[in-house]
Amino acid sequence: xxxxxxxxxxxxxxxxxxxxxxxxxxxxxxxxxxxxxxxxxxxxxxxxxxxxxxxxxxxx
Numbered sequence: 001x002x003x004x005x006x007x008x009x010x011x012x013x014x015x016x017x018x019x020x021x022x023x024x025x026x027x028x029x030x031x032x033x034x035x036x037x038x039x040x041x042x043x044x045x046x047x048x049x050x051x052x053x054x055x056x057x058x059x060x
């Protein structure tokens with residue numbers, strides 16, 4: 001049941017975000033995207049560490 005909720009929310013997010021990103025892509029510009037892209041990898045690493053800690057304490 002949880003996987004269905006996750007998949008539906010991902011599809012809805014994509015249906016909303018893709019048109020918005022296509023519409024406002026020219027106003028963001030490449031410089032802003034490079035500035036925001038440097039935060040993506042640290043955020044992914046933090047989320048992976050949090051997931052690992054959750055698995056060790058609550059599922060172990």
